[in-house]
Amino acid sequence: MSETKRDKRLKQLSELLVGREKLHLKDAADSLSVSEMTIRRDLSDSNPFISLIGGYIINKQVNTAEREYVINEQTINNVNEKIKIGSHAASLIAENQTVFFDNGTTIVHIIQAINDKVSFTGVCFSLNVFLALKSKTNCKAVLCGGGYDPRFNNFYPLGVNSEIDNIRFDLVFLSAAGVDIEHGITCYSFHELPYKMRAIKQGKNVILAADHSKFGKVKSAFVCKLSDIHQVISDTELPVEYKAYF
Template sequence: MTETKQEKRLRQLVELMQGIDKVHLRQAADSLEVSEMTLRRDLYSPHPTLAVIGGYIINKQSRNDTEYELYVQSENNVREKSFIGKQAAKLVKPNDTVFFDNGTTIVHIIHAIPDDMPFTGVCFSLNVLTALRNKSNCQAILCGGQFEPRTNHFYPLSAQTDLDHIRFDLMFCSAAGVDAIQGLTCHELTELPYKHRALRQSRHRVLVVDSSKLGRVRRAAICGLEGVDDVLCDEELPQEWYALIGRKK
């Protein structure tokens, strides 16, 4: 059976991507002598090994599930996350001790903190630590334990951790799902120990979440909406949700 032009392009793309993590969309289009839009259309439907994220074609086979998910999440809802990050960064005061939860929205907060702001940043995720290290006036603290490569974070091995000795002026809490009844939830149970500790040990707890997470429920329970003091989102929450948090809209 003769292959179609699209099938031929996809076959050539797979061959081009052998042993490569990613290639710029323009470079791939030039190699195949077609337009970037043509390749975007070719990969509009899910492909078993290739995906277009931002301006790149990604080889899903060369990445583990966590790397691919982090890559996807970092490219999703970027405008919304950047907006939330800029608003959240305004809450950080000089010399504050801040707990930064995991997630790509958290990284946008760190990027928006002025470079000359002195603060202490505590985290348990490698991508968050990388962002903190780029702030020259930040004292970064990484919560230790066993590294979970599927989620890119650490989790404690015992009942006591270094985090028990720290009190936070501010906590930025993330969630993969936010629901009026089920509250805040995340994907993995291993995310919970440090989240729960930080919630207990923070003076002010702010949920930072983009609107794509609203109304969703994941398997690991973080806390109810009443467990946070404020919410920063790119959309207004329903009035009854603000009532659960304990403040007016």
């Protein structure tokens, strides 16, 4: 049986992933000179070597903590809600603004929805978020340095100072693992707090982007009070008490 065009593309994708754990869908489509939808169709059936998780093509042959993190994060529920949140949030970004992007899958959806014609500076501390920013044609991406944590795919500062100290943000897109009226915004990792807190302090407009599943939850690391947030973008399933509060 002769090799089909799909077979050739799958072989090319495998070659692109040699020595890599993942590849952004857009970058793969550009490399193969096809549409993103074509690659999505190619990977719609089970493949023992590569798979499509969210906006990334994953190399299944590399078993690392980073790969596990991407799979766990990208296969969670409420994807449609996150896409809608991302689309609305992305529309708030104006030409030549400097924007802080927190970590998390909702943040990645925001970046993917940004109009490619918009020029902006994107600042982050998450490798996944950086890769999403890197795929935007007119984005000047800034990845805050430090020690790399493969459990969460983030970089954390080694000392008291960070690149973020010298930046003022037009917009701050904040994610959350928990949002509670009494206990405020919380996350899983204490290591994330320096970046999040500095960005909130240095942002003109701080926007919480979180789907309804995060509300009413409290995690261990306290980020800020709800009153520190200027705007909230969520989906229609937001609990009634939070609609009333905001």
